[in-house]
Amino acid sequence: MQSLRYLYRIGNGPSSSHTMGPMVAAKRFLKHAENADKVKVILYGSLAKTGVGHMTDRAVKGVIGEDRCEIVFDFETPTDVHPNTLDFIAYKNGEELCRKRYFSIGGGEVLAEGEEKREHPDVYPLNSFTQIVEYCRQKDIRLWQYVEECEGVEIWDYLTEVWRVMSQAVARGISTDGVLHGGLGTQRKARYLYRQRHIDENEETKTNRLICAYAFAVSEENASGGVIVTAPTCGACGVVPATMKYLQPKRKFTDTQIIHALAAGGIIGNLIKTNASISGAECGCQAEIGTACAMAAAAAAELYELDLDQIEYAAEMSIEHHLGLTCDPIGGLVQIPCIERNAIAAMRALNAVNLADFLADTRKISFDTIVETMYETGKDLKVMYRETAEGGLAKKYKMKY
Ligand code: SF4
Numbered sequence: 001m002q003s004l005r006y007l008y009r010i011g012n013g014p015s016s017s018h019t020m021g022p023m024v025a026a027k028r029f030l031k032h033a034e035n036a037d038k039v040k041v042i043l044y045g046s047l048a049k050t051g052v053g054h055m056t057d058r059a060v061k062g063v064i065g066e067d068r069c070e071i072v073f074d075f076e077t078p079t080d081v082h083p084n085t086l087d088f089i090a091y092k093n094g095e096e097l098c099r100k101r102y103f104s105i106g107g108g109e110v111l112a113e114g115e116e117k118r119e120h121p122d123v124y125p126l127n128s129f130t131q132i133v134e135y136c137r138q139k140d141i142r143l144w145q146y147v148e149e150c151e152g153v154e155i156w157d158y159l160t161e162v163w164r165v166m167s168q169a170v171a172r173g174i175s176t177d178g179v180l181h182g183g184l185g186t187q188r189k190a191r192y193l194y195r196q197r198h199i200d201e202n203e204e205t206k207t208n209r210l211i212c213a214y215a216f217a218v219s220e221e222n223a224s225g226g227v228i229v230t231a232p233t234c235g236a237c238g239v240v241p242a243t244m245k246y247l248q249p250k251r252k253f254t255d256t257q258i259i260h261a262l263a264a265g266g267i268i269g270n271l272i273k274t275n276a277s278i279s280g281a282e283c284g285c286q287a288e289i290g291t292a293c294a295m296a297a298a299a300a301a302e303l304y305e306l307d308l309d310q311i312e313y314a315a316e317m318s319i320e321h322h323l324g325l326t327c328d329p330i331g332g333l334v335q336i337p338c339i340e341r342n343a344i345a346a347m348r349a350l351n352a353v354n355l356a357d358f359l360a361d362t363r364k365i366s367f368d369t370i371v372e373t374m375y376e377t378g379k380d381l382k383v384m385y386r387e388t389a390e391g392g393l394a395k396k397y398k399m400k401y
Contacts, residue, residue: 233278
């Protein structure tokens with residue numbers, strides 16, 4: 001598995017696979033075509049179908065330059081290798097200089113055609129949760145200590161920065177009003193949720209209100225193109241920070257404890273990214289929100305210093321109860337159902353930790369098994385439910401604007 005640096009990426013929303021990934025691809029391509037006076041970019045599959053809503057065209061033009069970039073949306077050509085496929089063709093004085101195909105495989109990661117290995121080297125030798133647990137038990141260490149062993153102590157500086165960016169996104173989100181761009185007329189709600197007390201506020205309703213406010217805050221920042229951290233993607237970026245932001249003051253956890261928790265959650269996200277998928281275009285929303293929920297649950301379980309069985313059970317349940325969740329963003333925007341979905345998943349993550357605390361001894365399904373199941377389920381989902389905005393809510397709801 002790769003470093004957590006490539007799971008927790010800092011960048012602008014609204015989509016890691018549709019904005020961050022294509023921007024990375026554009027930068028890579030330009031290294032081969034510095035002299036080009038025109039670059040044609042052809043977007044296929046999900047990138048064509050939700051590219052405008054996800055701002056793919058604007059992101060790519062931002063890297064290549066408005067004047068010399070032509071974007072073509074190809075809705076017809078099948079995408080056999082990966083649903084997020086894009087071609088770059090460079091020209092000079094009308095002559096073709098070179099062309100390359102890339103796949104945006106989720107979380108801002110890109111593969112060039114023919115490239116088997118991901119761009120960044122593996123730093124984790126073990127690729128299943130079972131193996132990692134066995135290793136940690138032998139050495140009597142926690143997950144965050146395993147992360148430090150594989151990544152070096154420098155990882156803490158990076159995760160400190162990750163936590164800073166997450167916290168800033170929460171702070172901006174809970175203090176901003178307005179309507180999100182894109183024509184759907186989606187009102188920003190984090191500020192209202194944060195300030196408005198429930199009519200019958202008690203500890204339980206307050207917990208839910210605050211977690212939701214934080215998740216809405218980060219997701220709304222993402223939808224408006226703000227700076228966020230992929231956890232594991234842009235669309236699902238609100239779940240982990242909401243959970244951590246809620247828990248930190250409640251139990252006075254230190255920043256060091258929070259970044260150790262992010263490391264434990266990162267192992268979970270990395271395993272899913274390596275052995276299955278974190279891409280909505282590949283496996284539906286279960287791969288994005290389900291993974292985010294599992295990461296948040298594992299992180300919260302680490303904060304409470306639960307044992308490895310309990311951490312595994314919390315993460316496993318979080319995936320299990322998102323199985324089959326479709327990706328059907330209205331208008332191809334990362335707003336409905338995405339923003340609310342982050343809030344619900346953040347609450348679910350804490351519920352999963354509570355159950356795991358009591359019931360870990362009785363569990364029957366391993367984390368590795370549920371990841372395999374999620375991947376197979378995702379592959380079986382009809383294409384219309386995988387970030388094409390052609391099925392589900394995206395089909396039923398008629399845009400009024
Ligand atoms: S529905 Fe889920 S997977 Fe699809 S864009 Fe929204 S958050 Fe991402």
